[in-house]
Amino acid sequence: MDIVAVDGLVKRYGELLALDHFDLHIAEGEIFGLLGPNGSGKTTAINCMLQLLTYDRGSIRLFGEDMAPARYDLKRRIGIVPQQVAVLEELSVRENIDFFCSLYVSDRARRRALVDEAIDFVGLAEFAGFRPKKLSGGLLRRLNIACGIAHKPELIFFDEPTVAVDPQSRNAILAGIKGLRDEGATVVYTSHYMEEVEQICSRIMIMDGGRVLAQGTNEELKRMVSTGEKIVIEVPSVSDAVLRRLRALPHVLEAGHADQTLTVRCEASPHNLTDVLGVLGAARVQLGRVYAEPPTLNDVFLELTGRELRD
Numbered sequence: 445m446d447i448v449a450v451d452g453l454v455k456r457y458g459e460l461l462a463l464d465h466f467d468l469h470i471a472e473g474e475i476f477g478l479l480g481p482n483g484s485g486k487t488t489a490i491n492c493m494l495q496l497l498t499y500d501r502g503s504i505r506l507f508g509e510d511m512a513p514a515r516y517d518l519k520r521r522i523g524i525v526p527q528q529v530a531v532l533e534e535l536s537v538r539e540n541i542d543f544f545c546s547l548y549v550s551d552r553a554r555r556r557a558l559v560d561e562a563i564d565f566v567g568l569a570e571f572a573g574f575r576p577k578k579l580s581g582g583l584l585r586r587l588n589i590a591c592g593i594a595h596k597p598e599l600i601f602f603d604e605p606t607v608a609v610d611p612q613s614r615n616a617i618l619a620g621i622k623g624l625r626d627e628g629a630t631v632v633y634t635s636h637y638m639e640e641v642e643q644i645c646s647r648i649m650i651m652d653g654g655r656v657l658a659q660g661t662n663e664e665l666k667r668m669v670s671t672g673e674k675i676v677i678e679v680p681s682v683s684d685a686v687l688r689r690l691r692a693l694p695h696v697l698e699a700g701h702a703d704q705t706l707t708v709r710c711e712a713s714p715h716n717l718t719d720v721l722g723v724l725g726a727a728r729v730q731l732g733r734v735y736a737e738p739p740t741l742n743d744v745f746l747e748l749t750g751r752e753l754r755d
């Protein structure tokens with residue numbers, strides 16, 4: 445059974461079509477990535493699923509049941525980690541987590557255990573008595589996460605949880621999300637950082653302008669496009685004649701030399717590296733380090749839309 449089943453969702457803000465027949469199906473135990481540039485409709489889609497926004501058309505089923513504003517039984521099974529940190533300034537770390545947990549769990553003893561577990565989970569034990577304004581940006585994000593997950597939700601929405609956090613907190617957050625999945629939760633993860641989505645998501649949807657452009661595993665998405673690897677070779681100089689010969693190779697899209705580095709972008713094909721090294725060998729070019737980078741999700745987005753994923 446799909447934990448999330450969204451079909452034909454249409455959402456307008458006045459004239460603006462924010463979601464255009466948007467479909468989303470997520471199986472139990474997935475970390476599903478919603479990847480798209482700013483304004484592509486990720487937050488709108490989440491807020492419709494949570495019934496925080498009304499929508500014009502479409503159906504939303506969560507846990508196999510029709511979602512509606514008064515379905516508190518379903519809402520109780522959901523955790524939300526919003527894009528903007530939403531905690532109470534006058535409460536400590538522990539009190540904040542306890543407050544949000546108390547919206548779902550009334551038994552005090554059970555709540556104390558859940559709050560302790562959430563504090564350990566996000567690594568905030570030594571800050572439990574701190575007020576939010578004493579925390580760094582990364583620690584504040586971790587508190588935001590603890591508030592969203594302490595009640596042990598089965599389905600958790602993370603909306604850009606790593607914006608403006610230091611690398612250490614970012615890694616802790618990503619590891620934490622995988623930990624939640626390992627404990628049985630299903631996760632919806634929105635981001636415009638393709639590396640994160642590649643790192644943790646079982647499946648990824650690329651969206652733009654409120655529409656689904658493509659979806660699949662990381663590898664499936666990369667196989668959908670014709671862009672192949674980027675070959676990078678350290679070499680002090682390359683003559684124009686050699687560059688012309690490289691560009692004339694059957695699967696080469698682009699070849700250029702800058703900063704003592706030759707870069708050759710190719711279409712997907714098994715012999716690109718051999719062909720490129722063949723041209724350089726014939727011209728007796730002295731080579732330094734040679735490596736090939738596989739296509740990124742940015743290449744996929746670029747080929748699908750003609751634009752970069754990052755602004």
Ligand SMILES: Nc1ncnc2c1ncn2[C@@H]1O[C@H](COP(=O)(O)OP(=O)(O)OP(=O)(O)O)[C@@H](O)[C@H]1O
Pocket residue numbers: 457460462480481482483484485486487488489
């Ligand atoms: N309350 C609103 N009123 C009018 N337009 C809105 C409103 N909220 C969002 N929009 C517009 O709807 C579109 C989708 O926005 P949304 O916030 O869902 O995108 P997003 O992919 O989540 O982007 P971001 O990463 O910036 O949050 C954008 O064009 C945005 O300007």
